[in-house]
Amino acid sequence: MTMQTDVLQSRLTQSGWIVQGPSRVKAVSLRNAATGVGRVFLFDTSTTPVTAAYGRSGTTVTVTKTAHGLQTGDTVSLGFSLDGSNQAATCGTYTITRVDADTFTLTDYNTGTVSTSTACYYVTGDSRWIWVRGIADGDIYNNYELLPGEGIRAKQRVYAVVSNVISTSVFYG
Numbered sequence: 001m002t003m004q005t006d007v008l009q010s011r012l013t014q015s016g017w018i019v020q021g022p023s024r025v026k027a028v029s030l031r032n033a034a035t036g037v038g039r040v041f042l043f044d045t046s047t048t049p050v051t052a053a054y055g056r057s058g059t060t061v062t063v064t065k066t067a068h069g070l071q072t073g074d075t076v077s078l079g080f081s082l083d084g085s086n087q088a089a090t091c092g093t094y095t096i097t098r099v100d101a102d103t104f105t106l107t108d109y110n111t112g113t114v115s116t117s118t119a120c121y122y123v124t125g126d127s128r129w130i131w132v133r134g135i136a137d138g139d140i141y142n143n144y145e146l147l148p149g150e151g152i153r154a155k156q157r158v159y160a161v162v163s164n165v166i167s168t169s170v171f172y173g
Helices: none
Strands: 008-012 016-019 023-032 038-045 050-064 075-080 092-095 097-100 103-124 128-135 142-146 152-154 157-163 165-172
Touching: 008 016, 016 165, 023 038, 023 128, 038 075, 038 103, 038 152, 038 165, 050 075, 075 128, 092 103, 092 128, 103 128, 128 142, 128 152, 157 165
Parallel strands: none
Antiparallel strands: 008 165, 016 157, 023 142, 023 152, 023 165, 038 128, 038 157, 050 103, 075 092, 075 103, 097 103
16 A cells, blocks of 8 residues: 555634535544534535534434425434533434424434534535544644545535634545
């Protein structure tokens, strides 16, 4: 096996586009703020992820977003933030059930309780959530995660949702 020499790097200090086109995400490095839990979500998407609120009771996750425009049977790919007790629903791609114009539900793969009004981010259609990493409160060191094999393939662009993180770097090729 030879060394790959065409790896590029992009850096953000806030949420935004981090890779502008199809690529393979090879590694991610992030640094937490001095206090609080940090979290970074990566999405393979051509549109900015939607910010919503959610809660979980058992395996039922209820997502609230004014005029979400979704229908029962739609596929939604979500990244879930931690609540005040450091609990979160399972990030991934789900088929949803429309409750009303502002609410939809999904069945989580896992069970537990997450406080309502916790932030989540989602994309629809051929867009998808591809990666999440959390950093412990007070961990101010660079945290580097090398993704195995050829990395994660992004067919569109890569958008990073950043929460309480000073910097995020993505290595791609």
